Amino acid sequence: MSLRHAVLGLLAEAPASGYDLMKLFNASLSSVWPATQSQVYGELTKLTTAGLVEVAAHGPRGRKEYAITDDGMAELRHWLTEVEPSGPQRHAGVLRVFFLGVVTPLEAQTYLLHQAERAARTRATLEHIEETAEWDEEMISVYGRIALEYGLRMSATQEEWARWAADEVTSAKARKASELARAQHEEGRQSPEE
Numbered sequence: 001m002s003l004r005h006a007v008l009g010l011l012a013e014a015p016a017s018g019y020d021l022m023k024l025f026n027a028s029l030s031s032v033w034p035a036t037q038s039q040v041y042g043e044l045t046k047l048t049t050a051g052l053v054e055v056a057a058h059g060p061r062g063r064k065e066y067a068i069t070d071d072g073m074a075e076l077r078h079w080l081t082e083v084e085p086s087g088p089q090r091h092a093g094v095l096r097v098f099f100l101g102v103v104t105p106l107e108a109q110t111y112l113l114h115q116a117e118r119a120a121r122t123r124a125t126l127e128h129i130e131e132t133a134e135w136d137e138e139m140i141s142v143y144g145r146i147a148l149e150y151g152l153r154m155s156a157t158q159e160e161w162a163r164w165a166a167d168e169v170t171s172a173k174a175r176k177a178s179e180l181a182r183a184q185h186e187e188g189r190q191s192p193e194e
Contacts, residue, residue: 004052007044048066053069108178
């Protein structure tokens with residue numbers, strides 16, 4: 001459902017064509033909610049059918065400009081104020097950390113340092129956006145800057161944690177836990193005959 005609401009949110013600021021919406025997605029939302037051109041155009045069709053957006057203008061070569069309707073604005077406001085984000089958030093990278101005892105401490109440390117570097121690259125990208133974006137007084141700019149700050153803070157925290165974890169996986173306690181897990185695995189492989 002979030003793609004639906006992302007499109008409604010973008011149209012709440014100003015009418016736009018599908019092409020314009022894709023440019024806005026790529027410039028502002030793609031790091032938190034990526035969407036393909038076919039997804040956006042498909043969602044526009046669904047929203048139009050549902051009466052949440054309407055074709056406000058036709059242009060050359062079949063270009064359509066879409067605008068949010070009163071019902072669309074009511075749906076967006078309902079989603080923003082009354083609907084809790086659904087489902088647990090998943091993080092495949094952190095899931096792997098639970099099982100790093102299966103690999104050597106060096107492999108675990110390498111994985112975690114890679115995660116730290118990835119977070120650092122993300123932060124550098126966001127810092128570049130912060131420095132080069134033309135921040136103005138429009139809604140997507142003001143609240144986009146607030147969302148950008150979330151990304152900056154989260155990527156800094158992720159990098160700090162991954163570097164800390166990379167040190168932890170080489171500690172005596174982690175080495176002992178890994179050795180115990182490997183020994184139990186070997187013991188389990190040898191005991192089915194017994």
